[in-house]
Amino acid sequence: MNFKLLKLVFLILITNSVSSQIKKRPFILVTSEECGQILEKINTQNWANDIYLKLKLKTDVEVNKFYDNPQLYIKQLPFNWSEKQQNHFPPFLKTTHVRNGVQENLDNATDEDWKPAELLIKYLQVALDCGTMYYITQDEKYAYMASSILYSFLKSVQQSEVSTWRSRGGWLFPYDGFREVRVIGYRLPLIYDFIHPYLIKEGKAFDIITNKKVDFPFEEAQNVFKAYANISVNYGQTGSNHCVLEAPSLVYNALAMDDKAEREKWLSYFLTESTENQDALNVMVKNYKNEGDIWPETSQYLNHTTSILARLMLVLNKYDPSLKLGEKHPNVLHALPRLDYFVYPNNEIVRWGDGHRHAHVPYEAYDDAYALAEMDGLTEIQNKFAPLINRAISKGKYKREGIEALFWYDSSFDNASTNVDLSRTDRVYHAGIVLQRNLSSTKNPKDGLMCFVGGAHMVHGHAEGMNIELYGEGQVLGVDNGRNRYGVDLHENYSRIFAAHNTVIVNGSSQGEGGWVNLGMNKIELISMEPEVGKTGVSPNHSFSLTSFEDDKGDKAEATQERTLALIRTSPTTGYYVDVFRSKSRLPNEYHDYLYHNIGDKLVFENKDLDFQKTPKRYMTNADSPWQRNKVYRHPGWHFFKDVKTSKSFTSDVKATFHTKKLKQGDIFMQLHIPGFENRTYTKVKAPTTFESPEPYDAMPTPALVIRKEGEAWENPFVVVFEPYNEKETPSIQSVTKIEQDGRYKGLKIVSKTSFETLIQYIITQSKNESFQNEEIDAFFKGTFAVITLNQKKELKSIYIGEGESMTYKNEVIGPITDNVFYKEY
Known part of the structure; x- marks a missing residue:
């Protein structure tokens, strides 16, 4: 065989083998081989052509500015000229936020604080747009501009040191590296990847210091990519969304590394190799x-x-x-x-x-x-x-x-x-949430009913106890406060702790402790529900959940709680909620406060003998307690309540209504029926504004009710029936009467009148494995939740058992019950 020919074949094989191991850029988002398909897409699909034309239009505006005067254009980057050293690029202005003389992250940064970052982000995005246009068109005018911006960034950023502030520092955001990699770090490798074919052809960049075209600094670029990847890997925190939010910068900067071994090493930190600071x-x-x-x-x-x-x-x-x-x-x-x-x-x-x-x-x-x-x-x-x-x-x-x-x-x-297809019930398991919904046959969202109970500890969770929200007339009426700006007094000492939620506060001391930012609490546990998630409800008109909670953080609540929340539909346009909250502390001299917030203008009581008096100091005990951001709070947060008025001790039934009369849709109401028990007082307050409420309630105080029970609230719990209605309707509920057995609460008799019929409903709500016996009603029930419905003539209309073993009502005997659920119409 010809030796020279054999040598040539060998060299070709070696060359092909080597080239097959080197990926040709670009390849982070797209490859050069895909360009033809993309051009075809632009030419044949309107939405793709629209994206391209918009990109070209906005990019060409900037390109024209650049080519008119490259030096003037680049000099508009946020350079700190006062710190420029001879023959070097000036460093960039830092993006920082100082509050009360202390450097903080940028959660609450002002518009003025953000100016350097916004300008820098703008220029990097222009460079990225130019890189994209170069990829699509192969017009080097775009690559030269992108190269010049990237070059200037590389030269300037290296004039600073990466901060080590609390293991979360950055390069240009020295007190918030977490945010820097999210808004800046990921753009650089994409720019580089797109214009790499231009750069390796000895494509130039414009240098504002020498005022001429220069070679691109490949090694410096690689060092910057490694620095940003390092901020993601070795700064920040694990066990939260921080790891994900930093990951694009990590992955893109890793992919920008030209050495394959380096690239694979840094990619492994995303795929398989966790660190102390990055999952x-x-x-x-x-x-x-x-x-x-x-x-x-x-x-x-x-x-x-x-x-x-x-x-x-x-x-x-x-x-x-x-x-x-x-x-x-x-x-x-x-x-x-x-x-x-x-x-x-x-x-x-x-x-x-x-x-x-x-x-x-x-x-x-x-x-x-x-x-x-x-x-x-x-x-x-x-x-x-x-x-x-x-x-x-x-x-x-x-x-x-x-x-x-x-x-x-x-x-x-x-x-x-x-x-x-929205199911009747669902669960957000990590948040302890159990939700119920009953959509109306009218298909009108205003006629839908929905509620949930929930609460759990998590990153960005609140210490909220066993909280509920209630929906009616097209609005979330019984509301959670939500959140606005992090780190401020309202967020720290109200929004994220008990008083901002529809829950029960025990001994004035319910709180979070431990875990994420010291807001740890136990998860709400499900005892029973009907229908179970994914199952068809046995009744079209009834559902319920029974949940429990241990309020044992700190050392002054030490309580066990149970909450029954039921949704009862009485017609396509009417229905109500039943809330039964049991709470008992293991400490002496206990007391319990039931809180309910409802968007609206005011809370009006029909009971004229409650004798409300101003009590401005009622909730102020902890108003001046120590507060350390993300660590120590002014629990339980009710010192934010204003216009506090409290009744005398009151044992009779109470009827009250939240008026919401400033909505565009018209007036709506939430009426409350509250059976009376001993040792109860009622307080009405103006709570802070509920965030993301419909206008104008997003800028108004939230009326709220607080019911205090001196002593335990277990044998005779907090019981409230809620009915939403609008200005064109009258409330359907005519009366609510508690049902007792041996001095203990067992349920309710609710009479309601709809446009179709009058209903008499006996609603039995017990703890698990309890029994109910009532000779007057002539009923026996062993179980957790049941509804007996009669018509106006007191004839049996239906029996619903959400969970139970057996029931007897007059001559109707039911049981043993398969799967503990039952429904029958008569």
């Missing part, structure tokens, strides 16, 4: 153990967090298809639509902890999930998300935008029409 993916996905599990924080964090994970899984799958991250972790994708199911009939979200009332549905994450499922051949997930995406697009709720959409998403799918 890896294999740890984070444990939160999605079962299909339908969600990220264990509050609403605005759980979907955002899961969306980021889905996107990074897609990016890494594109980088290395053998990873098959969709196939390995499908439950991350299944979690994305779950928040759609935790909504009231008006589409507002069940609120717990720092969660918001409204949220953006992550439709772009649905598209990411579909793309990832398509790569890994996950037909079930494709079939799940395709109709959700198409439905959102067809209804105008979702419009594909941004460069990722242009690169990754396809056109529409078949099977466009689908609905989110």
Whole structure:
């Protein structure tokens, strides 16, 4: 064989082998091989062409400014010229926030604080847009501008040191590295990746110090990428969404490293290698153990967090298809639509902890999930998300935008029409939430009913006890306070502790302790519910839950509690809630306060003999107690109550109504029927504004009721019946009478009159395994919850047993009951 020919063949094989191991940039979001497909998409699909034209229009405006005067354009970056050293770039101005003379993170930064960061983010985004346009058009005018901005950033940022503040410092945000990697760190590697083909052809950058074109500093770029990856890996905290929020910077900066060994090392910190300050993916996905599990924080964090994970899984799958991250972790994708199911009939979200009332549905994450499922051949997930995406697009709720959409998403799918079928009950397991809903046959959200009970400790959770929210007439009326700005007095000492919630405070001392920012509390435990999640209710008109809670943080409450919450529909447009709250302390001289907040103008009592008097000092004991942000609080927070007025001790039944008369939809009301017991006083207050309330209640005090029981509240618990109605209606409930046995509360007789009929309902609410015997009613019941419904003639209309073993009503004998649930109409 010809030796020279053999040598040539050998060299070709070696060259091909080496080149096959080196990935040609770009490859973080998209590859050069995909450019043809993207151009075809731009030419054939309107939404893709729209994205491209908008990107080109805004980018060309900046490009023209740059080429008019490159030096003037670059000099507008937020340089700190006062610290410039000879022949060096000046450092950037730092983004910091000082409050009361103390450096803090940027949670409460002012507009003035943010100016340097906003300017820098603007320029980096321009560079990223230019990089994208260079990829699509191969026009080097875009690459030169992007290179010049990136070059200036690299030169300037290296004039500073990375802060080590509380192991959470940054480079340009010295007291908030966590935020810096989220808004700055991830953009740099994307710019580099897009313009790399230009750079390796000896593409130049403009230097404002020498006022000429210069070579790009590859080694310095690699050092900066490693620095930002390092901030993600070795700063911050584990066990929270921080790890996910920092992960895009980690992954993108790792992918920007040109040395494959370095790249794989830093990628391992996302995939498999956790550190003291950063959880890896294999740890984070444990939160999605079962299909339908969600990220264990509050609403605005759980979907955002899961969306980021889905996107990074897609990016890494594109980088290395053998990873098959969709196939390995499908439950991350299944979690994305779950928040759609935790909504009231008006589409507002069940609120717990720092969660918001409204949220953006992550439709772009649905598209990411579909793309990832398509790569890994996950037909079930494709079939799940395709109709959700198409439905959102067809209804105008979702419009594909941004460069990722242009690169990754396809056109529409078949099977466009689908609905989110909301179940009668559901649970947010990590938040201890048990929710019930009863949508009306009228299909009008105003006629829907929904409530929940819940509470648990988590990151961004509140020390709220066993809290409820109630919905009626198209609004969340019985409300949780929510949250506004972190770190302020109101948030720390009210919004996130007991007094801001519809709960019971024990001995004035219920509190959180331990755990995340010292707000630890026990989770609400479910004792029983009907219907169970995923099951069809045995009755179309009844549901209930019985939950328990241990209020044992600190050392002055030491209480055991149970709460029965029932939803009773009486017609397509009427219904009510029954709330029975039992509470007893293991300490002497106990007392218990039942709190209920309702958006509105005022709380009006029909009982004229309550004799309310001003009691401004009633809740002020802890108003001046020590407060240390995120550590020590002024529990239980009720010192924020204003205009406090308290009744005399009152044993009779009470009837009161919350008036809400400033809504655009018209006047609505929430009427309360409260059976009387001994040793009760009633207090009406103006609580702080409830955040994210409908206008104008988002800027008004929230009227609230506090019922105090001296002694235990177990044998004779707090019992309140709530009925929402509007200005065109009269309340359907005519009377509420308590039912007792041997001096102990056992249930209620409720008479209601709808436009269809008059109903007499006996509602039995007991602790588990108790029995009820009443000769007057001629009824026996062994179980937890039951409703006997009669018509106006006192003829038996139906029997509902939410949980029970047996029942006898007059001549009707029921039991033993299969699965402890029963419903029959007569």
